[in-house]
Amino acid sequence: MSAHDVVVGIVADAVKEFLNRLCECQRLMETHARDIELANVADAVTKALSEGREGEFGPVVVKIHKKFLGRREVRAALYGREVTVDELLAEISKAKSRAAWLAADCSEQALVEALYRFEDRYLIDVVQRNFSSFRKACKGETPHIDFGEAPAHVIEGTVRGVREYLANHGGGS
Known part of the structure; x- marks a missing residue:
């Protein structure tokens, strides 16, 4: 396994973790509407x-x-x-x-901050730029992602992470 493959896997895991948190927050917002x-x-x-x-x-x-x-x-x-x-x-x-808790823990900023530990500014930029599009994954839809100038490892990792998330949560292709 090459270093590129390892980094792609790390990005994919980060994206899956982000999507899990995002979609859990979506469910909590609906539950506590x-x-x-x-x-x-x-x-x-x-x-x-x-x-x-x-x-x-x-x-x-x-x-x-x-x-x-x-x-x-x-x-x-x-x-x-x-x-x-x-x-x-x-x-x-x-x-x-409850509303204050959700506003703090499920804010866009809080969800993006969880990616800081991966120390990949390109990944963070892609997530911030496409935040509303990523919400589609919570409905089982494949989001359209604008990668801008992101390097190959972020593009491949994000695509893999979204695909794996959707495969494990009953949606997408």
């Missing part, structure tokens, strides 16, 4: 609750019922299910934590 949606409206909901305002905020509905002697009762619904304010705030807190 409701948390992300709730986290996106969290500030508006908590502000409405603190101000005693009614409103619809994505999956959350806040209703204020006036009671005897000017007292108010706050009612909330989350995804159509009535919840107490405490339950709603607990769900918002959990959703914000």
